[in-house]
Amino acid sequence: MQNISPGSAPSQILSIQGVPVVTVVGRLDTATAPAFDAQIAALLEEKHKRVLLDVSRLVYLSSLGLRSILKIIKSTAQNGGRTGIFSVPPQVMELIEISGFQSLLDIYPDRESALTASRM
């Protein structure tokens, strides 16, 4: 959790080969989730079947952060697809498992494998 001040900008959204990739940086919690949700809102309105989450630099996640991720999962599901997630740090993976989200997400070891699987 070092070097990342509370409330720091939580995300960056890029489109890679037509697939939206959301990079979540730092903390996703009570302080940052509202800003994250606001950033994501426009993306969700585009009704994507596939969204990828890069959480390689996500250091802290609380239930409010999980709620933000669930909103993305539900959105892709409504559009007939699924959300993918890659480069998941061990602490984040533990919370995903405890929350029962692993069955709702496609989990990949890295960006390459996530993008390869998303092109199909």
Place this chain on the structure above:
Amino acid sequence: MGESLTIEVKSTRDAIAPAAEKAEAWLEAYHPSPRAKYLAPLAIEEIVTNCIDYAYDDGGEHTIVFTLSVADQALTLTAVDDGHAFDPLAEQGPDLTLPVQDRPIGGLGIHLLRNLADAISYERRDGLNRLTLTKALS
């Protein structure tokens, strides 16, 4: 380096991050495992959030008092609040087998703490809610 730390947290969302940081910085001296280090800020955030959302019957500001102590290579974190009586451990946990469209948004906070802590207990005493979590540091 003290053996315990007391943090009084106001029942506002802005008070959560500074308190969580303080707890984490204090715990650092005991060389906690990543899982133990995670639990302290998470407990503060989830408990304060629950209090803000559910605990109070008036609109006033309240204080939640957290005490962290280390003994025998284990962290004990106690949260005391003056909200109405609420035993979070009596609640049924979320149904994690539901299909995606039926998953409730929320209700995961206490579930996370129950699963991450080695032990968790609740008591109502002197008109206060007291939740205690323990976690091995190693």
